[in-house]
Amino acid sequence: MTDLVEYYRRRAGEYEVIYAKPERQAELARLRQLIPDRLRGRRVLEVACGTGYWTVPIARAAAEVLATDISEEPLRIARAKRLPEGRVQFRLADAFAFGASLGSFDAAFAGFWWFDGLAATRKLYLAGVAARRPSLPFLLVDVACFAIALASSPAASSRDCARRRPSRSP
Numbered sequence: 489m490t491d492l493v494e495y496y497r498r499r500a501g502e503y504e505v506i507y508a509k510p511e512r513q514a515e516l517a518r519l520r521q522l523i524p525d526r527l528r529g530r531r532v533l534e535v536a537c538g539t540g541y542w543t544v545p546i547a548r549a550a551a552e553v554l555a556t557d558i559s560e561e562p563l564r565i566a567r568a569k570r571l572p573e574g575r576v577q578f579r580l581a582d583a584f585a586f587g588a589s590l591g592s593f594d595a596a597f598a599g600f601w602w603f604d605g606l607a608a609t610r611k612l613y614l615a616g617v618a619a620r621r622p623s624l625p626f627l628l629v630d631v632a633c634f635a636i637a638l639a640s641s642p643a644a645s646s647r648d649c650a651r652r653r654p655s656r657s658p
Contacts, residue, residue, distance in 0.1 A: 493558050496557075496558065496561070496562060497559045497561045500539060500559065500561035500564075500565055501565075503538050503539045503541070503565075504539055504541050506600075519629060520545050523545060523546060523599070523627065523629065524546055524549035525549065526595075527546050527549055527550050527595055527597060527627065528549040528550065529549070529550065529551050530593075530594050530595040530625075531550070531552045531591075531594050531595070532546055532550045532552065532553045532554070532595050532596065533554050533556070533586075533590065533591075533593040533596040533597070534554065534555040534556060534596075535556060535596060535597065535601065536556070536557055536558070536583050537555035537556060537562070537563070537578070538557055538562045539565040540555060540562075540565065540566025540567075540571075541599075543566055543576060544569055544570070544571060546597060547571050547572050548572060550575065551575070552575055552576075553577070554576075554577050554578075554579060554590060555577070555578050555579070556578075556579050556590070557578075557580065557581070558580070558581070558583065560580055563580060566578060583601075593624065594624075595625045595627065596624055596625070597626075597629075598627075598628050599629045600629060
């Protein structure tokens with residue numbers, strides 16, 4: 489895990505380059521509308537928020553957001569963004585070791601966290617979340633699976649993702 493944390497720390501300044509690609513703009517515009525709509529008025533746990541690209545539109549719609557990441561460097565960038573006053577807190581936290589101390593939420597979000605090296609752990613991760621909080625609605629969006637429906641549970645999010653997997657990556 490230390491290598492992974494170091495990888496994210498070193499690349500924090502590059503995270504959002506992917507969002508500037510012209511071929512992604514139509515889908516990103518759609519997601520920037522749909523994701524906040526699904527999380528409107530909720531208390532959201534954002535898993536692996538990185539530089540806060542998705543934190544910004546979520547915070548405009550959600551009642552509260554706790555944005556977490558395993559590395560301080562991307563959190564530093566996220567904290568510098570213009571966010572609605574009093575709605576967002578940032579916390580250094582390992583998504584694989586969340587405890588009850590994070591608080592109470594009525595939705596969770598993970599956006600574009602999974603890359604090829606972690607994709608195989610998606611089902612295992614969501615099963616772990618489901619075991620701890622079985623009814624927590626979980627919105628999962630990644631490059632292999634644009635699962636934009638807010639699932640009724642982490643387990644349902646994993647099933648939705650498997651059903652929606654495109655034949656080629658976007």
